Amino acid sequence: MDDSKIRILVVDDEIDLEQLMLQKMRREVRRGRYEFEFAHNGAEALEFLRKDSGFDIVLSDINMPVMDGLTLLGQIPEVNPDVRAVMVSAYGDMENIRTAMNRGAFDFVTKPIDFTDLKTTIERTIENLTLWRNALSARDQLVALQNELDVARTMQQDILPKSFPVSQAFDLYASMVPALSVGGDFFDVYEFSDGRVGVAIADVSGKGVPAAMFMMASRTLLKACAAISTSPAAVVEQVNTMLSDENDAMTFVTLLYGIYDPRTKEFVYANGGHNPPVILKPNLTTELLESTGGVALGVMQDFKYQENTVALEPGSTIVFYTDGVVEAEKEDKELFEMDRFCEILQSGTFKDAEEVTNVVFSKVKEFAGENPQSDDITCLVLRTT
Numbered sequence: 001m002d003d004s005k006i007r008i009l010v011v012d013d014e015i016d017l018e019q020l021m022l023q024k025m026r027r028e029v030r031r032g033r034y035e036f037e038f039a040h041n042g043a044e045a046l047e048f049l050r051k052d053s054g055f056d057i058v059l060s061d062i063n064m065p066v067m068d069g070l071t072l073l074g075q076i077p078e079v080n081p082d083v084r085a086v087m088v089s090a091y092g093d094m095e096n097i098r099t100a101m102n103r104g105a106f107d108f109v110t111k112p113i114d115f116t117d118l119k120t121t122i123e124r125t126i127e128n129l130t131l132w133r134n135a136l137s138a139r140d141q142l143v144a145l146q147n148e149l150d151v152a153r154t155m156q157q158d159i160l161p162k163s164f165p166v167s168q169a170f171d172l173y174a175s176m177v178p179a180l181s182v183g184g185d186f187f188d189v190y191e192f193s194d195g196r197v198g199v200a201i202a203d204v205s206g207k208g209v210p211a212a213m214f215m216m217a218s219r220t221l222l223k224a225c226a227a228i229s230t231s232p233a234a235v236v237e238q239v240n241t242m243l244s245d246e247n248d249a250m251t252f253v254t255l256l257y258g259i260y261d262p263r264t265k266e267f268v269y270a271n272g273g274h275n276p277p278v279i280l281k282p283n284l285t286t287e288l289l290e291s292t293g294g295v296a297l298g299v300m301q302d303f304k305y306q307e308n309t310v311a312l313e314p315g316s317t318i319v320f321y322t323d324g325v326v327e328a329e330k331e332d333k334e335l336f337e338m339d340r341f342c343e344i345l346q347s348g349t350f351k352d353a354e355e356v357t358n359v360v361f362s363k364v365k366e367f368a369g370e371n372p373q374s375d376d377i378t379c380l381v382l383r384t385t
């Protein structure tokens with residue numbers, strides 16, 4: 001499907017959007033990558049879907065006459081379950097974004113539409129849809145549960161950043177090695193227009209498809225909140241409120257989110273029950289980043305999160321990780337643990353953040369030997385200059 005035509009149904013009551021969309025996407029339309037149809041409300045969109053089952057994506061505004069986008073979203077699975085919905089929301093409209101995610105939206109973009117971001121979202125959506133369709137076509141040949149786990153694990157990997165900001169003021173890299181079963185680790189990176197960079201690392205409770213889906217929802221909500229607030233504590237608190245609402249399964253996620261300002265060399269962060277990162281100083285001594293006293297997200301809806309600020313020496317490195325690193329174990333049940341982790345970081349200089357990550361993964365694998373990996377292993381490294 002990667003080289004085939006993507007059929008997109010755009011649903012919006014703004015007439016001018018049709019010409020703007022075709023003008024901004026003219027290259028993709030001309031080379032046959034995208035094909036657009038336009039509807040002006042949810043009811044009209046449903047008629048399109050009933051008559052034509054060949055759409056891949058529904059790109060819908062939320063606020064429309066006759067039938068709004070959220071109502072449309074709830075009815076799409078009954079008409080065409082083999083389609084992905086991407087919602088268009090007003091900037092900062094968190095309540096509607098949360099409702100849309102709960103009703104099955106795959107992703108969202110904000111108004112005014114950034115068409116570069118929209119293209120990225122469309123391609124990511126198609127990657128997800130392709131994986132899903134391939135899984136459906138293969139389900140008669142594969143064991144159903146294993147197939148489901150494979151798809152979820154691939155989806156989990158695909159949403160993680162594969163490229164990182166390039167700056168003379170800092171070096172940043174992150175990676176995850178998934179376990180044999182599907183888990184819920186994730187990381188993310190956010191670039192701000194003033195040169196600051198946001199980083200997040202998280203670990204969802206449990207394993208399997210439910211954990212993977214909760215991870216994807218957590219990551220999407222975090223992305224939305226980080227875009228409208230400069231306070232890590234406020235971001236974590238807002239994500240917690242939305243995850244806690246109607247969380248009957250009591251799934252939770254440990255999460256650390258922080259923002260580094262290369263001008264002041266200060267890192268401002270809030271920690272929601274996650275493992276404390278390690279600061280490697282230029283003299284090769286280590287210390288743990290001070291706790292902010294937060295609890296895991298998704299359990300206590302009204303919890304008030306706090307944030308701390310740490311000034312970093314030039315040449316310092318912060319290493320963020322999940323418990324798959326320090327709780328990796330040998331066949332005799334011996335754990336990797338923090339002391340061994342810090343010794344690796346203190347063992348010498350590293351040329352860049354990527355090397356730090358690779359060395360940690362290599363040492364954990366060497367320690368565990370033939371013992372199967374039972375948890376995702378995730379590491380994010382931020383080095384200052």
